[in-house]
Amino acid sequence: MYKGIEIICLAILVILAGQAKAQSKTPLQLSGTIKDVKEGTIYLQRYDNKLFKTIDSTEVINGAFAFTTAVPLPELYGLSLESAGTELQVFLDDQPTKIIVGKDQDLRTAEVSGSKWQSQFEGYKKRANKLTAAEFIQEDPTSIVAAFALFRNYSYDLSPQEIREHLALLDPSLSQTQYVAILKDLATKQEAVLPGNKAIDFVSTDPEGNQIRFFDHLGKGYVLLDFWAGWCPPCRAENPNIVKAYHKYKDKGFDVFGVSLDRNKSSWLKAIKDDQLDWTQVSDLAFWDTEAPALYGVRFIPSNLLIDSNGIIVARNVTGEELQTLLAELLD
Structure with missing residues (x-):
């Protein structure tokens, strides 16, 4: 089982590596000014699967800065005056791009000119819901x-x-x-992983540091594979509903297996305690780079799958009253 998964993952990495090589890198023509800032550091970040990751930095000298970093273009990048966080999201291309930051020194209100795609991006954000x-x-x-x-x-x-x-x-x-x-x-x-298909096995780490195999928790009834995180408000809002279902049906063949997309262990453990999540919990502490949600094609949290004793997926993303109704039909 694991050898097969390793081969699949390796094949995906090879494909993605080939695609990355196919995207040629072009030196940026990015410059800007920040009013009333004599010196400092500005960080350049590349958007990578929901995360902005710092790839370069440069000094701000007499209020001016410039990047000539060779990067894939066009693409979405981030700029920040702090080493953490992203203050400005900007689509860059191979054309000279100018960024002007006012006296408030807030990159979020900066004026961006020169990038065709940034103009389209700003227009899209205003009309996205239409x-x-x-x-x-x-x-x-x-x-x-x-x-x-x-x-x-x-x-x-x-x-x-x-x-x-x-x-x-x-x-x-x-x-x-x-x-x-x-x-x-x-x-x-x-x-x-549509309903009717077999669940996928994986291994992750529990709060005590033990390696836990998901399939070891199947075979005794229905298991809700729950993807969540302590930093996710909708997840925390849904947790009381899962707690209610767990205590009502745990003696009738229902269990929960939680997979957290947290990054900070203490925050994860605090959320488990505060929300009284009295079932198996695991986490890679890797945010969206966590293995299990990637295997299941999870794009948002909270997200879940209900799996029967034979390892067959019964339902996907059942929450609120829908979860309570489904469990009543299956277990009452």
């Missing part, structure tokens, strides 16, 4: 902003088949972007 994914893509199928929006904002509500249909609307020139690559992989993974 457009369907297909409508936005069809406005400009060559737009990397459209690929980003499909990945970041629209894919949550799409089935695997619908994801593929929307990807087909994008121009082939976007096939090497991270957004298309991730969505293709996501559609395949989500299709594999």
